[in-house]
Amino acid sequence: xxxxxxxxxxxxxxxxxxxxxxxxxxxxxxxxxxxxxxxxxxxxxxxxxxxxxxxxxxxxxxxxxxxxxxxxxxxxxxxxxxxx
Numbered sequence: 001x002x003x004x005x006x007x008x009x010x011x012x013x014x015x016x017x018x019x020x021x022x023x024x025x026x027x028x029x030x031x032x033x034x035x036x037x038x039x040x041x042x043x044x045x046x047x048x049x050x051x052x053x054x055x056x057x058x059x060x061x062x063x064x065x066x067x068x069x070x071x072x073x074x075x076x077x078x079x080x081x082x083x084x
Contacts, residue, residue: 014083020055027051029065 029048032039049067056062061080066073 020061023061024053024055027053 028050032043032046032048034040047068049065051063051065054062054064056079059082063078063080064075065077066075068074
């Protein structure tokens with residue numbers, strides 16, 4: 001038997017007049033910021049990445065990022081879904 005405790009997530013407000021067609025495509029990371037101890041310890045080893053944003057059939061977005069890790073390319077994909 002296990003218990004998972006999580007804090008309440010605040011509702012994220014949506015950007016008014018969001019133009020998805022202008023958000024789609026290839027993006028290059030130009031900077032990263034965080035106040036987490038993990039980030040501060042690892043930031044010297046981090047590199048910039050390229051991300052591709054593509055629409056999904058259900059109205060969401062796929063965010064696929066490729067970056068260098070241990071001298072090899074690694075890819076991570078996130079599924080972004082609209083609130084509501």
